[in-house]
Amino acid sequence: ATALYGVPTMFIAMLDQLRRAEFDLSGLRTGIMAGATCPIEVMRRVIGEMHMSEVQIAYGMTETSPVSLQTGPADELELRVSTVGRTQPHLESKIIDEAGNVLPRGAIGELCTRGYSVMLGYWNNPESTRESIDPAGWMHTGDLATMDEQGYVRIAGRNKDMIIRGGENIYPRELEEFFFTHPVVADVQVVGVPCTRYGEEIVAWIKFHPGRSADELELQSWCKERIAHFKTPRYFKFVEEFPMTVTGKIQKFRMREISTEELREHLGKG
The missing domain is CATH 3.30.300.30 (ANL, C-terminal domain)
Structure with missing residues (x-):
């Protein structure tokens, strides 16, 4: 095996597996950690102890098919462990305040995404669809985030959390x-x-x-x-x-x- 995919809790369980030392993980090289916010220290251990030097973080939702942002294998280590990367090709991302205004780089607000990957709507649920997707086609993720000058996004957590x-x-x-x-x-x-x-x-x-x-x-x-x-x-x-x-x-x-x-x-x- 050269690639491994999972949510953070799966990687944490593997890192703490009492018999891990018995297994040869040297063939691992890459993979994706996604599905939930990825703890920085866990990413460092996955890279260092599981030999996954090219592991990437992906961010998205079921409603966005699912990945909207992703780190790259050539990104510096700090960016791969502390951000969810940059916007995927042919998609758009923005950070907004409670009034819907786009915030300056580095300010924390709600992450929104738009493009071909965004769903048409929730099945037979127009009310929930309107709450999630605005008239301009932006999907409101409910996640709080910041975006830096290079377009790398850091997730601060769910707005409701x-x-x-x-x-x-x-x-x-x-x-x-x-x-x-x-x-x-x-x-x-x-x-x-x-x-x-x-x-x-x-x-x-x-x-x-x-x-x-x-x-x-x-x-x-x-x-x-x-x-x-x-x-x-x-x-x-x-x-x-x-x-x-x-x-x-x-x-x-x-x-x-x-x-x-x-x-x-x-x-x-x-």
Whole structure:
């Protein structure tokens, strides 16, 4: 095998496979990681430990057939691990604000895409079609992103996943990338849950590397030494796996529901 394709959770599972050292992966060269935001540290490990020096990240939606942006094998390493690449040929991308205005390069807003790959519409659902595709043919992805001067796009996370705690905007992807630098954290997902005092509180679902662990106080102390206090999760949930679809995509809405129910008493007190 020379190529390997999958979503990030699949690559994380392979990297932590206890018998991985028994297998010869030297034939691997390339592949695609897509289907969800790809953690930078995971990309670095895939390149370094699985020999996939030409692995690429692709971004898209089922509604866009599916890839709209992609990195290239000749892109510098930093661009391949930190962006989803540039717009595919014959397609268009833009970043807009809440009023629909195109934002300057580097500003964060909603990513929209247009072109031959965009679907005609949802089957027998004109209302949802109108909500997703505007009269000019732009597909509104619901993802927050930035675009640099060279056209490389960085995904900040889903618009609906953004956490507003005490008036501060917190992007889960930023926190997830941060937690991936902790030596015991194999995988992490960050969600917001309702809170009467601050509007929302941060919950970090943590999956440890085999044989490694940490408690809530250790992780909070580690955060407070390195990031702004308002970004430090109030709650942690240690799990063996995350709620996922059959294709391996994380179901953050289920995580929010589960955390809200489990923390109901605490969140009511603020």
